[in-house]
Amino acid sequence: MNLVFHLTGKQAPQLSDIQGIQEHSLFKLILIEKGEGFYQINSRTISVVAGDLLLIAPNEAYELSGLQTTDRWLVCFDISNLGVGMAANPMLLRLNDELPLLLFLTSKQSEMRHFHITAKDLPRWLTWLQQLEHELCDQALGFVDMAQSLLMVVIIEFMRLAKPQLKNYSLQYRPLLIEVFRFIEANYQNSISLCDVAKEVGRSSAYLTDLVRRETGKTVLNWIVECRMANACRLLLNTNQSIDQIAEAVGYLDRRHFSRQFLHLHEITPDAWRQAHLNHRLHPKMLKKKVGVEESKLAETTSLSYQAA
Known part of the structure; x- marks a missing residue:
């Protein structure tokens, strides 16, 4: 399912309320048209x-x-x-490979996926998004193909901006890195090891360890832990599951081991992380103080368009 929202003021879509949508499986691309503010991602405020x-x-x-x-x-x-x-579209195949690679390599540096569109180029982006919204709202003849074409343009333009983030990674080894990261993403909730990843991609553990460390600066095991912790943060923030349940959901049978890994990576315990972020959500005055602006008097309007997959 693909969706586009134009948002003004405080209203925000509750993606979990939209029938048939699995919010946790979607990419979210956000363009700021007017104003100033901030967002939080992976414990960072940007x-x-x-x-x-x-x-x-x-x-x-x-x-x-x-x-x-x-x-x-x-x-x-x-x-x-x-x-x-x-499978018959080389551009789709390339996007399907390089976008996940970019996300893995910037998992702890989310600001590396944050770009600025110049005043000269901003009207082009707004035109694409307005056209995409129009196609999904009107649903005229051929709207599915038109919407997909416009979405492809938006994603390709984003990847052009992101291209410098991948330039330090060898073209020769990118396909192998993609295999590694895809296997981790698909299996992080299981008790996978370096040997499991190496066997999946057809390399020895020693070779894979050296390659991944050389290309990314981290080991395969580091990436497994980071993937698990990223998903743990999502569950801490968006569910009422207990720490034991979350630990098991991201591949840990021992809560204490999970908590130690979380503390090592985030310098805070899972319980404290959850409470801090929930408190931040529940106190909007903190947001106004953070942004440093008077309460917005903008009309709170939302337009929603969506295409069922």
């Missing part, structure tokens, strides 16, 4: 101004309340559902 463009990965823990003082566009999409015949 400021935004008009023209800023950012991408949130599936399964990432994020909070967008700080954007209530902006006019913004939110595009939600599943790259695997961009169209039938992906």
Whole structure:
């Protein structure tokens, strides 16, 4: 399912309330049209101004309340559902490979997926998004193909901005890295090890360890832990599951081991992390103080368009 929202003021879509949608599986691309604010992702707070463009990965823990003082566009999409015949479309195949690679490599540096559209180029982006919204709202003849084409343009333009983030990674080894990261993403909730990953990609453990460390600066086991912790943050923020349940859901049978790993990565316990982020959500005055603006008097309007997959 692909969706596009044009948001003004405090209102925000409750994606979990939309029938048939699995919010945690969607990419979220956000363009700030007017105003200033901030968002939180993976325990980081990042400021935004008009023209800023950012991408949130599936399964990432994020909070967008700080954007209530902006006019913004939110595009939600599943790259695997961009169209039938992906195997016959080299561009779709490349996007399906490079977008997940970019997300893994920037998992702890989300600001590397945060770009600024110049005043000269911003009208083009707004035109694409307005046309995408129009197609999904009107649903005229051929709207599915038109909407997918417009979405492809938006994603390709984003990847052009992100290209420098991948330039330090060898073209020769990118396909192997993609295999590694895909296997981790699909199996992090199981008790996978370096040997399991190496066997899946047809390499020895020693070779894979050396390659991944050399190319990314981290080991395979580091990436497994980071993937698990990112999903743990999402569950802490968006569910009422206990710490024991979350630990098991992300691949840990021992809560104490999970808590130690979480503390090592985030320098805070899972319980404390959850409480801090929930308190931040429940106290909007903190948001106004953070942004440093008077309460917005903008009309709270929302337009929603969506295409069922």
